[in-house]
Every structure is written in C-alpha cells, then in structure tokens.
Amino acid sequence: MTITVAASAPTSVEELLAASGETARVLAAADQSAWNGQIVESSGAMLGLAHWDGTLYLDGETILDPLRHLYEHAGEKRLVSTLVRYRESLATLLHEHAHFLGPSDSTQEAAREGFVKPGSRELEEGVTEAWAQDHLDEYIHRLGVDKLAPGIESVPAGGYYAAFVPAVRKLTADLESRNDLPPGEVLNLLNRQTAAGQLPLLVTLVYNSTRLPDLEPTGADTRSRLESILRAGLDHLDTYELTAPGFATTKSLTTANQLLTHLHHEIAHAESAHTFAPIHPNEPAHTSTPTQPHESAHTLTPTQSAAPACTVNPIQPDEPTHTLTPTQPDEPTHTLTPTQPNKPAQPHPNACTLPPPTPNRSAHQVALSGLAPPTTASPSPQPHSPASRATPTPRPRGVPLHRVRSA
Template identity: 70%
Template sequence: MTTTAVAAHPTSIAELFAQSAETARALAGAEQSAWNGHIIESSSVMLGLAHWDGTLYLDRESIVDPLRHLYEHAGATRPTPTLIAYRESLATLLHEHAHFLGPADATQEAAREAFTKLGSRQLEEGVTEAWAQDHLDDFIHRLGIDKVAPGIDSVRSNGYYAAFVPAVREITTALDARNGFPPGETLSVLNRQTAAGQFPLLVDAVYNSTRLPDLEPPDADTRSRLESILRSGLAHLETYELSPPDLATTNSLATANQVLSHLDHETHTAEATYTLSQPDPCVLPRPTRRIPSPHEAALSGLTPPSPARPSPTLSSTSHPSPSTHHHAHPRSSPPSRQPLARHG
C-alpha cells in the first residue's frame, strides 16, 4: 500500500507563497498554472496582478504586510477587522493564482490575445473572482491558516468586481440548471480555462442546453450568434464598473437576465425553423358503404331494360335532338354483360 505525502502547512509567509500556487491549482482541478515562481511586492493602486510573463505582483501594504503579520502572530486571538484584513489578502492571493490556471496545452500568448476581445475581460475577471469567493474557505483550510488565525473562517469580506460577478453567477447558475449540472459546475469549468478557452465553453454550454444539437446541421451559424449575444452583453457590464457596489450589483443582474432572455429568443427561433409542423400528405377518406334503395335492389342481377321503341305518332325519319337523345338514354352495360350487383 502506498501513501501520498502531504505537504506540511506553511509556517511563514515565504512558505505560504511557495505552496499557494499548487494549492490553488489542485483546488480548481486545473491541469497547469502559468505562475513562474516569482512574487514581487509592489506599491500601486492594484492589489494584485497576474502578469502575462507568469510573475505575480502583490501590493505590499494591503496584501503582503497583513499576511506577514498573520504568521508573526500565529495562534493569537485577533479582532474582527484584523481577521477581515487577513481574509481579503488571502482572497487576492487566490484570485491572482486563479488567473494563471489553464489546460495543459494553454499558452499565455493565446490567453493574452483572447483577453483583448469584446467581453473577455468581464467574463474572465467575473469567473475568477466568483470562483475565488466560493473556494476561499477551502483554500484557507488546505493551507492550515484557520489554525494560524483562529476565527478567520467565521468572518466575511465583500469581494470585488461587483459589476461582473453577479452577472457571471446568474448566467452560469442558469446554465447549470438547464444542462443538469451540479451547482457551480459551469463556473468551475470556466475557471480551469484561460481567456482563450472560456467563450467557446460558454457558448457550448448554452447551445447544448437546447434541442439544437439534434436538429440543425453542423454548419449552421447559430453558435456564432449566441457568442455575439454573450460578448455584447458581458462587455456592457463595463458601464457599471465604477458604480457603487449596490448599484453595480443591481445593474449586473439586470444585464444578465437580458442576456439570458436574448439567448432564449435566439435558440427558440432557431429550434422553430426545424420543428415547424409540416402538412400531412393528402389522405382520401375510406369509402363508405351505402345501403341500396329498394328499386336498386330489385334490379340487381336483371338484364337492363331495352331502349324504348319510337312512338308510332312520330315519323320514322324524325330524330330527336342530340341533347334529348343523351338524356333519354342513359349509358348501360352491353347486352352481353350483366350489371354488377350492389350489396348493402
């Protein structure tokens, strides 16, 4: 029987930084992290930055110093504001590491190019922040920080990107329900991708939640229309990025619902083009049997009557008009054939 070695919990900020990337990768279930192992303490308006070259930048005053303080006072009781400061620092650390995650064949070059496209930044930041908020407690427990800072898992912080996160949550939650996925599945799948892979997966989730995969041909352009709706809607969230959090949240949710409504309209319209009722082929009713009249039954099996002889009062050379002749002598079977009997 073999056992897997478990890394000891970090006891210093240096050990925390060394273990944080792999902890985030394992927590997300991603195949790789693009982090190059370097962390630079910065002093800017940005709390953290996952650079395209793989370097992680963290603000010294807001992020690094609280984490250093956390380990310098390991096990001590801390007031709520201090615990919140620790928690926000760890949330930023997890958020930035989530930016580096991707599949084995992902490259930062492709991710960077995709990030510049319409709606990509809003989706990528919204996914990263929402996932980090949802998994922060697990991140803290895996690193043993709940033992270093007792009570840290009992306080909460507000998080960031109020203009992006609510919309991303609303859309991914709806797609979970429509596809029969466990709650949070769509968000987690998107988080394991770089910006280059997120929109294709999101479009697939929308498309596969409908009947279209079984209805339309592979070369249909429905997917491109769905992507256009998603990109335009998510890009619109930038309008609310600098709004107060409550207002940004309200507008973000409203935008998400508009996007979902537009997607529904598009997919229902596409489905209708393949499911319109076709007219049934012309089917004649079955013939009904008519009961013959007594007169018809009496003639059954008898030789039809002979044509009437000309009246003696008429000249033998006179001829009735064609119309009179036609109506006076209905068509009958030849004398050699008996008429078919009608059976009731």
C-alpha cells in the same frame, strides 16, 4: 522575491507564498498554472496582478503586510477587523492564482489574445472572483491558516467586481439548471480555462443545453449567433464597473436577465426552424370529411375539390410561417436595448450587440481600471523579465486597490 515550492506545511509568510500557487491549482483541479514562481512586492493602483509573463504582483501594504503580521502573531487572539484583513489578503492571493490556471495545452500568448476580445475580460474577472469567493475557506484550510488565526473562516468579507460577478453567477446557474449539473460545476469548468477558452466553452454549454445538436445540420451558424449575443451582453457590463456596488449589482443582474431572454429567444427560433414543416398553399387537404347528401352516415369519402370540409387555410405568400412573434418593420428582433424611433434595424450581427460604453474616466479612474502597471516597491528586486513587464497589456488582470467592495 523568487519563491520556491515548500515541501512542508507553511510556517512563515515565505513558505505560505511558495505553497500558494500549487495549492490553488490542486483546489481548482486545473492541469497547469502559468505562475513562474516570482512575486514582486508592489505599490500602486492594484492590490494584485497576474502578469502575462507569469509574475505575480502583490501590494505590500494591503496584501503582504497583513500576511506577515499573521505569522508574527500566530495563534494569538485577533480582533475581527484584523481577521478581515487577513482574509481579504488571502482572497486576493487566490484570485490572482486563479488567473494563471489553464488546461495543459494553453499558453499565455493565446490567453492574452482572447482576453482583449469583447466580453472576455468581463467573463474572466467575473468567473475568477466568483470562484475565489466560493473556495476561499477551503483554500485557507489547505494552507493551515485557520490554525494560525482562529475564527478567520467566520468573519464577514466582501468581494470585488460587483458589475461582473452577479451576471456570471446568473448565467452559470441557468446553464447548470439546463444541463442538469450540480451547483458550481459550470464555474469550476470555466475557471480551469484561460481567457482563450472560457467564452468558447460557454457557447458550447449553451448550445448543448438545447435540442439543436440533434436538429441542425453540420455547419449551421447558430453557434456564431449565440457567441455574438454573449459577447455583446458581457461587454455591456463594463459600463457599470466604476459605479457604486449596489447600483452595479442591480445592473449586472438586469443585464444577465436580458441576455438570458435573448439567448432563449434565439434558441427557440432556431429550434422552431427545424421542428415545424412548412405548409404549402397548393397542397390538397388530406382530411376525413362529412358524407355527401344521401350517403350513409358511416362512410368516409374523399373530399370534393370544390368543397373541402376540414382544411387548413393556406398561408399567404407574404406571411412568415415559423416566427415566434411578429416584429414591426422598423424594429430589430434580438436587441438588449431598444432602438431609437425611426432608426432602421441593423443586420446581423450588429442587431445582437449593445452600444459600447464610452464612460468619461478621469486619470484616477484610469488607474483603477488597471491601465497602469503597479509600481514596484523598493527595495524589492526586479523580476527576471523587466522588458516584458515594461509593456503590459491594456486592462491587465487584477484586483483594483481602491475599488469599493461589493456587499
């Protein structure tokens, strides 16, 4: 179906879908949406899918049918279970529209290129889901659904991506604290970016929360090291995507804590390199010393070369001068996971990476990960660009159909 924007408040599911994209864009305060106005009713492994050609896929049975039922029984008293179905359908709708948002100069081509880089998918899905959860009630209110289904804002509902969302919330809350920003502000900023701009913005926020902009010369490579740490940590979250929600949540928080520790250690190391001046062993000590024998007790005299009084012991040539903690010869300094015994440390940037996950996924798990595009439910018409839909990117953005919801 092709959706045109409705001028009045939604009075049918068609008008609701027509207004859904612009309502999401205004709610997010984003410059633009890449949605092309087309919705394809689908059936398959995905609840919803924001395709790179701008088409929105929504599962007929799980998403569109509850919305049709909502308008067929407008104003009637509903069971809690029915209200939950409505709420989760609208949550998916908002989630998918959030994927289409971006700044005025963004393109889907650049977003697609950024999406496949390490850590980008995990960050985008985590940001999109966390932001959608936080703004769902306001979205429902702006669409007028709260008047059609009284009580929908008070029913409990879960969320998806338990392996990504807790880590994203932990990282963004830390940045808000370090940058003195209000709660939710970093999520808002990241949600207005495409996958091409989210991680670079995250690196900038981390870097600007330190003293390094005032300490480092232009061209320092600290930013690239911070980006490597962030990409490695976020990419590692993929390991837990198909695990049980409780386990995934725990591992997500653990990974985020390790990632923050690594970032803070790297920042402190970089700041110390520009904060403490090195001590040279051959420099004479410039100190006030006790008086020599037979001299007045209140006289300051230069120290004798043979007997300095309050000198700093020179640092031996083989000792590091500005380390935070000494490391053993065979141990890497900035890893999120320990190395095996007797295994030599790898040089940067590999020292800041986690081993890529290699889960053995069944064919069913592959479908849950979004490797296959959703099946268009007949008799729905095909979108205007069937050729581009025939070759979707691996791991497309969307909400999986049978993924167990997080708490």
